[in-house]
Amino acid sequence: MKRDQGDVHMERKDEALTATVSYSIxxxxxxxxxxxxQLLREINLFAGQEIMLMYLWNNDGQSQQSLGRSIGLDHSTVAKSMKRLEEAGLVTRTRSNQDGRVTLVYLTETGRNLEAKVNDIWKELEQITTRGLTSSECDIIVSLAHRITASIDAADAPFGVSSVPPIIKEDI
Incomplete structure (x- = not known):
């Protein structure tokens, strides 16, 4: 079957699009x-919830606002995620005794018990993600990702984009 000029033109446009940094990201x-x-579904978590749990494992009892700032998410997204985690029995939320406007988030025993499973899933995710890459290439990707994030943040992008500090855990 013969391809027409329109198909060839569209393929060139697609190639130009997929060759950009933004599309690659x-x-x-x-x-x-x-x-x-897919991996987190095995332990009944949605993607992104594990990040919140990781921050709580590192600093249990923090405010929802502090958690959102740490992760770079807006208040409503954090509140919705915390509600789901609370309904799943992984966290509890209480008002601060010092300031009733502040909601503090605490892990439950069930939430604390998920740490090893989530760490195992993240190890598997990291292994799959970096398969075929050298240690040096992994370091370059991390460095470039931080530089790109900083560049975007410096542009004062809309929607409150902010730098998200990396999660540092030796066992992940």
Whole structure:
């Protein structure tokens, strides 16, 4: 079957699109999130919830606002996620005794018991993600990701984009 000029033109436009950094980041993030979601489904978590739990494992009893700032999420997203985690029995939320406007988040025993499973899933996710890459290439990707994030943040992008500090856990 013969391809017409329109098909060839569209293929060139697609190649130009997929060769951009922005599209590459989009495709990488989409694939990575889908794999994370698949792996986390085994322990009844949605992608992103494990990040909140990781921050709580490092600093239990923090405010929802502090948690959102640490992760770079807006208040309503954090509140919705915390509600789901609370309904799943992984966290409890209470008002601060010092300031009734502040909601503090605490892990439950069930939430604390998920740490080893989540760490195992993140190890598997990291192994799959970096398969075929050298240690040096992994370091370069991390460095470039931080530089790109800083560049985007410096542009004062809309929607409250902010730097998200890395989660540092020796066992992940």
């Amino acid at each position: 989009f495709a990488l993030a989409r694939s990575h999130r889908a794999l994370a979601a």
